[in-house]
Amino acid sequence: MVFKFINSLLIGKEKSPKLYSSIEQIRAITFYQIMKTGDKSLLKIKSKKEVPQEILNETWDELLEQYSIASNSLNYKSILSERKQVEILKNKLTTLHACYLLLKLNATDNKQEIVNTLVYFGLPNDISVKELEQRINRENSYLKLLSSKNSIDENTANKKEEINFYRSVAKYEDVTGERIDTNQIILAHWIEKIKLLKSKKPTPNGRRK
Numbered sequence: 233m234v235f236k237f238i239n240s241l242l243i244g245k246e247k248s249p250k251l252y253s254s255i256e257q258i259r260a261i262t263f264y265q266i267m268k269t270g271d272k273s274l275l276k277i278k279s280k281k282e283v284p285q286e287i288l289n290e291t292w293d294e295l296l297e298q299y300s301i302a303s304n305s306l307n308y309k310s311i312l313s314e315r316k317q318v319e320i321l322k323n324k325l326t327t328l329h330a331c332y333l334l335l336k337l338n339a340t341d342n343k344q345e346i347v348n349t350l351v352y353f354g355l356p357n358d359i360s361v362k363e364l365e366q367r368i369n370r371e372n373s374y375l376k377l378l379s380s381k382n383s384i385d386e387n388t389a390n391k392k393e394e395i396n397f398y399r400s401v402a403k404y405e406d407v408t409g410e411r412i413d414t415n416q417i418i419l420a421h422w423i424e425k426i427k428l429l430k431s432k433k434p435t436p437n438g439r440r441k
Contacts, residue, residue: 249315251291253297260422261414263299264397266292302423307389314382321375324353328368336360365369396421404429 251257266274275295280426293315299375300308331346339346347357355367372430404425410423 238251249283250277251275251283251288252277252295253291255420255423256418258418258419259415260397260419261401263295263419268391268394269427270387299419299423302420303426305393307385307393311382311386311389314378314385318367318375318379318382321371321378325368325375328353328364328371332361332364332368335364340390349398400426 235321252262255263258275260405262274265274271291272285273283275288275291276283291311296308297312299305300312331349334346350359350364351357355364359367376439401414404410405412408431413424413426
């Protein structure tokens with residue numbers, strides 16, 4: 233939300249392009265195309281205007297969260313949880329780096345505030361500049377590993393989910409006899425159809441009732 237607010241200030245009176253921000257809006261095929269290609273510009277609704285990548289990323293994360301809740305996807309719940317850990321660690325490192333710079337400059341006016349911040353993050357209030365620098369370097373290394381793992385996990389899950397979409401469409405049509413227009417069906421409607429399919433009991437002819 234912060235990036236959206238900042239962007240609104242930067243563009244002034246110019247209207248920001250509309251984005252698909254809800255599973256009730258976006259077509260299933262568009263959602264799965266983004267999963268497959270990573271092209272988040274597909275979130276734009278009939279617009280050629282540039283949108284800051286931060287806003288596209290934030291909007292995509294919101295959609296993923298809605299998707300994980302609606303579909304009860306354990307994979308994406310885990311991925312989103314990891315991503316929150318990444319963001320928390322990034323914010324922590326930004327704050328610690330600011331403390332490091334102030335300590336290095338011997339900014340005595342901010343001494344108590346620095347101490348309070350260090351204690352808040354579980355660090356000794358008398359930590360040396362060198363020790364703080366080493367701690368920040370270790371945390372940065374961990375952040376890189378966590379970010380890399382999160383990216384790999386999401387890419388793997390996205391590819392599986394995109395493939396499963398087409399398999400599920402074929403299965404749904406075979407079991408129910410209902411034709412699915414994959415170019416038009418909205419994501420939320422598709423999720424409900426899959427839930428309905430899973431709730432039906434098989435009959436002797438292979439169909440579900």
